[in-house]
Amino acid sequence: xxxxxxxxxxxxxxxxxxxxxxxxxxxxxxxxxxxxxxxxxxxxxxxxxxxxxxxxxxxxxxxxxxxxxxxxxxxxxxxxxxxxxxxxxxxxxxxxxxxxxxxxxxxxxxxxxxxxxxxxxxxxxxxxxxxxxxxxxxxxxxxxxxxxxxxxxxxxxxxxxxxxxxxxxxxxxxxxxxxxxxxxxxxxxxxxxxxxxxxxxxxxxxxxxxxxxxxxxxxxxxxxxxxxxxxxxxxxxxxxxxxxxxxxxxxxxxxxxxxxxxxxxxxxxxxxxxxxxxxxxxxxxxxxxxxxxxxxxxxxxxxxxxxxxxxxxxxxxxxxxxxxxxxxxxxxxxxxxxxxxxxxxxxxxxxxxxxxxxxxxxxxxxxxxxxxxxxxxxxxxxxxxxxxxxxxxxxxxxxxxxxxxxxxxxxxxxxxxxxxxxxxxxxxxxxxxxxxxxxxxxxxxxxxxxxxxxxxxxxxxxxxxxxxxxxxxxxxxxxx
Ligand code: PFF
Numbered sequence: 001x002x003x004x005x006x007x008x009x010x011x012x013x014x015x016x017x018x019x020x021x022x023x024x025x026x027x028x029x030x031x032x033x034x035x036x037x038x039x040x041x042x043x044x045x046x047x048x049x050x051x052x053x054x055x056x057x058x059x060x061x062x063x064x065x066x067x068x069x070x071x072x073x074x075x076x077x078x079x080x081x082x083x084x085x086x087x088x089x090x091x092x093x094x095x096x097x098x099x100x101x102x103x104x105x106x107x108x109x110x111x112x113x114x115x116x117x118x119x120x121x122x123x124x125x126x127x128x129x130x131x132x133x134x135x136x137x138x139x140x141x142x143x144x145x146x147x148x149x150x151x152x153x154x155x156x157x158x159x160x161x162x163x164x165x166x167x168x169x170x171x172x173x174x175x176x177x178x179x180x181x182x183x184x185x186x187x188x189x190x191x192x193x194x195x196x197x198x199x200x201x202x203x204x205x206x207x208x209x210x211x212x213x214x215x216x217x218x219x220x221x222x223x224x225x226x227x228x229x230x231x232x233x234x235x236x237x238x239x240x241x242x243x244x245x246x247x248x249x250x251x252x253x254x255x256x257x258x259x260x261x262x263x264x265x266x267x268x269x270x271x272x273x274x275x276x277x278x279x280x281x282x283x284x285x286x287x288x289x290x291x292x293x294x295x296x297x298x299x300x301x302x303x304x305x306x307x308x309x310x311x312x313x314x315x316x317x318x319x320x321x322x323x324x325x326x327x328x329x330x331x332x333x334x335x336x337x338x339x340x341x342x343x344x345x346x347x348x349x350x351x352x353x354x355x356x357x358x359x360x361x362x363x364x365x366x367x368x369x370x371x372x373x374x375x376x377x378x379x380x381x382x383x384x385x386x387x388x389x390x391x392x393x394x395x396x397x398x399x400x401x402x403x404x405x406x407x408x409x410x411x412x413x414x415x416x417x418x419x420x421x422x423x424x425x426x427x428x429x430x431x432x433x434x435x436x437x438x439x440x441x442x443x444x445x446x447x448x449x450x451x452x453x454x455x456x457x458x459x460x461x462x463x464x465x466x467x468x469x470x471x472x473x474x475x476x477x478x479x480x
Pocket of ligand 1: 021022023024025026027099223224225226227229231330331333334
């Protein structure tokens with residue numbers, strides 16, 4: 001007989017684990033720099049709209065498919081009577097492996113920054129030479145080692161199961177993360193740039209908004225909410241029957257958005273307090289070059305902590321604990337999708353499935369770790385060799401494993417997975433089932449308005465918007 005499926009201990013367990021999955025490098029690393037490059041205000045507004053009109057309904061769809069089937073992504077659709085839709089689950093597993101492989105490497109950088117900051121706090125700050133970060137990236141052994149450390153920590157948690165591993169870990173990680181965030185933002189409130197950061201974020205200037213920015217906002221909404229790869233589906237499959245999916249999905253989306261905005265306030269508050277830095281960053285934006293993706297988080301900020309911020313010696317190391325914790329609770333969910341699928345599909349014990357999945361991911365993550373300059377081939381490889389047109393279409397012409405993985409996941413796998421999933425929930429699943437899962441009918445027998453709104457979003461708004469992403473990517477757009 002099958003053993004009963006594991007469950008979260010309650011609503012809070014789910015909310016912490018799911019917001020742990022959602023809050024990650026996407027919030028602390030990606031969102032601030034795309035917001036900066038897209039000139040704040042109006043972009044933030046579009047992003048909020050994407051989260052509400054597309055992100056939240058798609059998240060509800062994923063969770064409801066999970067809870068209805070009580071299976072991992074690769075088995076869920078079969079269990080619900082639609083085996084042909086299992087490709088969505090497989091797409092999710094592939095996305096999980098691909099994202100985890102490069103995400104673990106980037107997450108590893110936070111460990112290096114943490115150690116570096118502790119050193120500065122103890123021995124006094126000494127500005128590193130400009131080339132130091134490049135040299136660190138090109139050090140293959142360190143990159144592989146840090147990525148492996150991150151994967152190892154992730155595997156240890158996932159191997160212990162849903163309530164004993166994931167829930168237990170996120171019950172510690174998330175509250176600590178919130179506390180550190182509050183401490184940081186309170187510190188930033190005393191800086192000159194704090195009010196300006198708020199103005200930058202919340203005063204919309206639509207003249208600076210491009211069509212590409214809308215695409216970027218939409219694409220990021222998927223990544224940041226961990227949608228389109230079965231993560232929320234898997235977590236939803238452990239959700240208790242009595243918990244309200246709309247309410248918890250909305251809470252998770254709100255928490256994720258709040259943290260992304262607070263991360264911007266922290267970073268921009270510090271940056272705006274240094275006029276020369278601000279000028280450099282503004283000129284990078286206006287020349288279209290944009291601020292460097294990693295530069296802001298791993299080079300500029302540590303420097304500012306120690307040169308411009310009172311109490312920086314405490315704030316610096318804490319900040320990188322925050323980044324590492326946020327990343328860890330996300331990698332846990334990525335690995336869980338793969339482990340749940342492998343163990344269910346091959347009837348393998350969780351521990352063994354974790355070892356198998358981590359080994360595969362580790363192999364790929366070595367490719368990513370060595371693609372930042374350590375190995376010539378890994379850094380310059382193209383997915384389709386000399387087939388230029390295919391390279392441009394599928395990978396945006398990117399070279400090197402890390403960039404290719406990032407591009408393929410953000411531009412293809414997540415949007416396609418999300419598109420298929422919402423079409424499934426909106427059009428293929430019987431309305432009675434979705435109503436049942438989303439508390440769609442009130443005690444008076446009337447269909448609730450909230451359910452009707454979800455259904456319109458799931459059937460029309462989200463598929464149209466995601467379909468638009470796919471068309472744009474086919475036409476050469478890129479928002480990774
Ligand atoms: N949501 C995570 C972030 O914003 O960093 C990234 C992510 C995690 C994407 C888990 C997808 C996923 F399944």
